[in-house]
Amino acid sequence: MKYKVIESLCDVCACCASVCPQNAIIMSEQKATIFLDICIGCAKCFITCPISAIEEIPDES
Amino acid sequence: MNLKAFYDVVVVGSGPAGSMTALFAAKNGASVLILERDREVGIPVRCAEGISARGLEKFFQPDERWIAQKIDGAKLYAPNGESCIINAGAVGDGYVLERRLFDAFICEEAAKNGVDILTKANVHDLVFDSSKLSGVKFTHLSKEKQVKANIIVGADGPESRIGKLAGIDTTLKLEDIEPGVQYLLTDIDLEAELTHFYFGNEIAPGGYVWVFPKGRNMANVGIGIRPDRSNGKNAQQYLDGFIEKNFPDSKSLAFIAGAVPTAQTLPEITRDNLMLVGDAARQVNPVTGGGLSNILVAGSIAGTVAAEAVKKDDFSNKFLKKYHKQWMKEKGNHQKVHYKLKQVFFDFSDDELNEIVGLLQGIPQEKLTLFQLFKTAVRNKPSLVKELIKIYL
Numbered sequence: 001m002k003y004k005v006i007e008s009l010c011d012v013c014a015c016c017a018s019v020c021p022q023n024a025i026i027m028s029e030q031k032a033t034i035f036l037d038i039c040i041g042c043a044k045c046f047i048t049c050p051i052s053a054i055e056e057i058p059d060e061s
Numbered sequence: 062m063n064l065k066a067f068y069d070v071v072v073v074g075s076g077p078a079g080s081m082t083a084l085f086a087a088k089n090g091a092s093v094l095i096l097e098r099d100r101e102v103g104i105p106v107r108c109a110e111g112i113s114a115r116g117l118e119k120f121f122q123p124d125e126r127w128i129a130q131k132i133d134g135a136k137l138y139a140p141n142g143e144s145c146i147i148n149a150g151a152v153g154d155g156y157v158l159e160r161r162l163f164d165a166f167i168c169e170e171a172a173k174n175g176v177d178i179l180t181k182a183n184v185h186d187l188v189f190d191s192s193k194l195s196g197v198k199f200t201h202l203s204k205e206k207q208v209k210a211n212i213i214v215g216a217d218g219p220e221s222r223i224g225k226l227a228g229i230d231t232t233l234k235l236e237d238i239e240p241g242v243q244y245l246l247t248d249i250d251l252e253a254e255l256t257h258f259y260f261g262n263e264i265a266p267g268g269y270v271w272v273f274p275k276g277r278n279m280a281n282v283g284i285g286i287r288p289d290r291s292n293g294k295n296a297q298q299y300l301d302g303f304i305e306k307n308f309p310d311s312k313s314l315a316f317i318a319g320a321v322p323t324a325q326t327l328p329e330i331t332r333d334n335l336m337l338v339g340d341a342a343r344q345v346n347p348v349t350g351g352g353l354s355n356i357l358v359a360g361s362i363a364g365t366v367a368a369e370a371v372k373k374d375d376f377s378n379k380f381l382k383k384y385h386k387q388w389m390k391e392k393g394n395h396q397k398v399h400y401k402l403k404q405v406f407f408d409f410s411d412d413e414l415n416e417i418v419g420l421l422q423g424i425p426q427e428k429l430t431l432f433q434l435f436k437t438a439v440r441n442k443p444s445l446v447k448e449l450i451k452i453y454l
Contacts, residue, residue, distance in 0.1 A: 001162035013318035015240040017220035019288075020232045027220060029098050029183060048288040050240035050318045058297060 002039045003046050005032045009053035016045035016054060041052045069093045070089060071197055071210035073184045076404070077353060078339020080167040081120075081360025082367065087174040089368030093177050094208060096182040096199055098217075103164035107319035108353070109243065109273050109281050111256055113155045116354020119243035119341045120361065127162035127277040131155075134255050140261030140411040143206045154451035155256070157273045157281070158353075180345040182206075187213065187226045195227065196332040211376045212221060214336045216360075219322045221341035229329055233339065235289040237324035239350055241270050242297045243283030245315035249308055250278065253443065260414050266290040267407045268350075270303050271402050282308070285321050285350055288406070296321065303352030320427065321350040325400045338363045347400045355392050361389045 017025040024038040075097035188196035196209035215223030224231040257272035284300040330342040345352030366384040410440025
């Protein structure tokens, strides 16, 4: 399971980027972006986001 | 504004860590540029805005332009709603600031001392000249630019991209971050000269709710929680529940999310040509998550050492480590103690918290000091004694 940022909700607080063990999350002035090719799906960003602006990407079956 | 192609010091981030570093480096003779990602210094404010009078007045005379409220004590609320007041005599008095204006004020002071400041400048990479760190690459108004410097200062917040790019592991463990949110509420009816702290595992697991009055019935009402104890609810849901119960008629003027690193200082905050300061270096008090007074100290040391490095033309890690050593001496070693206390304090059950506040209520207010608070906590939780002994031995 990988994760993505719901851009319309993101408040750019950087909680997600602070806990990402892969350094897979980059902050810009407007939003966080998760780079999926390095995301290992550890879910730390998902449980840390204070406003639930990160969601699961359903696995392709 | 014409920027130079080279500065002695380039600071990434214009929060108080970055601007204090810049101010002290410039005051001591260095040429300094601050690069800020946002469009304006001072915003957005991701902070409860409280600072002790002692911490502030060490560097600046209080100025009514950026002071919202004078504070002369703290009120602690147990999970069962019982409360006790800790006097300023015990904790010292303090201020709730207008951080937006305070941050701008420090940047202004830096600018008066010759510091250049560029906003809307998003640093995305470091420049190396054969393995030596020698500058940063940034995007400014859709244009790719770079600037060279002998010292790069990462004052770029808890995720510290600068630290990561330099190869320092800045990733926070889940037990060492408090994701938080905060409303600016109006129509809050509470003692305005006190800061208010609400504890409880249902209220704010692994953290607390704060109410910091800003005058005219307004207050910063915020929460920090431990993400690994949040039971599937986010910080905003916990805070919304609290406000619904305690301030149902209040109205929100602002809402913001933020990250508080409640960790100890990173083992490495300097490298050749590099310094990390502020949240990037993990310099807040890990119990309270409060950091402003610590960060003012850290920035002043970092800036002073950076300017010394310029005078000596020595930008080696060995020289820049003077900043790390001085920081540990002034604040970092206390922070270790606070980290231990954090681990114990936030393990209290609701019953234990109720009991502690109940015991504190029995102590006459004039005798209620921070020492009494800890003594009461220790009596209530014998294991804390062991922890305290470990800390002080």
